Amino acid sequence: xxxxxxxxxxxxxxxxxxxxxxxxxxxxxxxxxxxxxxxxxxxxxxxxxxxxxxxxxxxxxxxxxxxxxxxxxxxxxxxxxxxxxxxxxxxxxxxxxxxxxxxxxxxxxxxxxxxxxxxxxxxxxxxxxxxxxxxxxxxxxxxxxxxxxxxxxxxxxxxxxxxxxxxxxxxxxx
Amino acid sequence: xxxxxxxxxxxxxxxxxxxxxxxxxxxxxxxxxxxxxxxxxxxxxxxxxxxxxxxxxxxxxxxxxxxxxxxxxxxxxxxxxxxxxxxxxxxxxxxxxxxxxxxxxxxxxxxxxxxxxxxxxxxxxxxxxxxxxxxxxxxxxxxxxxxxxxxxxxxxxxxxxxxxxxxxxxxxxx
DNA sequence: TATTGATATGTCAGTTTCTACATGTCAATC
DNA sequence: GATTGACATGTAGAAACTGACATATCAATA
Numbered sequence: 575x576x577x578x579x580x581x582x583x584x585x586x587x588x589x590x591x592x593x594x595x596x597x598x599x600x601x602x603x604x605x606x607x608x609x610x611x612x613x614x615x616x617x618x619x620x621x622x623x624x625x626x627x628x629x630x631x632x633x634x635x636x637x638x639x640x641x642x643x644x645x646x647x648x649x650x651x652x653x654x655x656x657x658x659x660x661x662x663x664x665x666x667x668x669x670x671x672x673x674x675x676x677x678x679x680x681x682x683x684x685x686x687x688x689x690x691x692x693x694x695x696x697x698x699x700x701x702x703x704x705x706x707x708x709x710x711x712x713x714x715x716x717x718x719x720x721x722x723x724x725x726x727x728x729x730x731x732x733x734x735x736x737x738x739x740x741x742x743x744x745x746x747x748x
Numbered sequence: 749x750x751x752x753x754x755x756x757x758x759x760x761x762x763x764x765x766x767x768x769x770x771x772x773x774x775x776x777x778x779x780x781x782x783x784x785x786x787x788x789x790x791x792x793x794x795x796x797x798x799x800x801x802x803x804x805x806x807x808x809x810x811x812x813x814x815x816x817x818x819x820x821x822x823x824x825x826x827x828x829x830x831x832x833x834x835x836x837x838x839x840x841x842x843x844x845x846x847x848x849x850x851x852x853x854x855x856x857x858x859x860x861x862x863x864x865x866x867x868x869x870x871x872x873x874x875x876x877x878x879x880x881x882x883x884x885x886x887x888x889x890x891x892x893x894x895x896x897x898x899x900x901x902x903x904x905x906x907x908x909x910x911x912x913x914x915x916x917x918x919x920x921x922x
Numbered sequence: 923t924a925t926t927g928a929t930a931t932g933t934c935a936g937t938t939t940c941t942a943c944a945t946g947t948c949a950a951t952c
Numbered sequence: 953g954a955t956t957g958a959c960a961t962g963t964a965g966a967a968a969c970t971g972a973c974a975t976a977t978c979a980a981t982a
Contacts, residue, residue, distance in 0.1 A: 577938070577970080579844055586851040597960050611847045612840030617939065619962060639947050639960050658851055659859060662866070666786030668969095670753055670839045672901075673785045676894035677760040677832055685833055692836070720850035723908050727846075730904045734897050751940080751967070771930050791969065793932060813930050813977050842939095 577665075578657060580621055583611050585630065585646055585654040590716050593634070593645040596622050606717045609704065609724045625650070671731065675738075683746040687739045694735035701728035751839070752831060754795055757785050759804065759820055759828040764890050767808070767819040770796050780891045783878065783898045799824070845905065849912075857920040861913045868909035875902035 587602050588594060594602065599622070600615040622644055625631045630650035634643035646654075671693070678686050704725050711718065761776050762768060768776065773796070774789040796818055799805045804824035808817035820828075845867070852860050878899050885892065 607850050610850050665844050675897045676781050676784045676891055678893050719852050723849045726904050730900050738893055
């Protein structure tokens, strides 16, 4: 039971917001779970097909535009629940931002500072987006915990970038 | 120029700590950049071969146990620098912890709380590891900025898990 | 001298993900 | 009637990654 994240995200969305098509799920992904897990339609469609073949979801009749509606089965429901409750290992980290942080000392101080300032701004911009979303949802609704986590995450990144830039600047001047 | 992270991590390690073998680099990975980017030897060896073929590194003569020593070339150096300074897009997020956070409301309150407490503990344990490393390095040395980031990251996760558990408990009781 | 463990390098099959290509429907507007 | 844009589904090739298998050397110890 490893690397089932996309599966679980899809089962979760289907459970939380009801039966949907691949197209719907792609949209739901974008507007909700996207800041925790990314996937595009070219990943979602084949995955849904596999899940249907394995009995985790059922496919309804084709709608007007070839639309197919997926519904979670008992088995899918059980699998999701088990995954949430049981799974305890961390999938190995892979964070490009942190990697850049690691490699930062290879740059000249001015270059590092410029880079960090740019990144702090980018984090702040994304943060503003999530905070707006938070305002809209008034801190309630399905994705709330994850949204809170996302906001904390971006705040932390923004602060780290800013403070590190300050520190490098100070060290270079000192 | 996308998805070159492993390459850049390797060029960075070779630049920072000097020429090394694939074996060395695997070790260096484990003990330094691993909390920012993960890769095992089965990924590292082929990547080094490709990099040598593309002129980003040179291979020295084979040592006693078939050991091959890699050194960064001018071209490799330039590529790394450009990547660090130029690249500005974020690779889409994929954070299993955040995904679980998103799906949390699908569990019963007691289950959520238990899960979050467990996770808070796991984060705290990993945090202790990094903080020990910080003590050893006395806040100086190559990976320092990334280590600081890692520590902030884990602190944030631990706090989020703990506070979210409290909140759910309170809501369930209320 | 036999075994163990660290050094050292690889391959391979399978899975996941990325980017781009490809196709067609339907409703509304121009 | 033509165009545009949202709806809707896919495929294909490549790259990245995972986990297991495979092999061999050398030093130290049992």
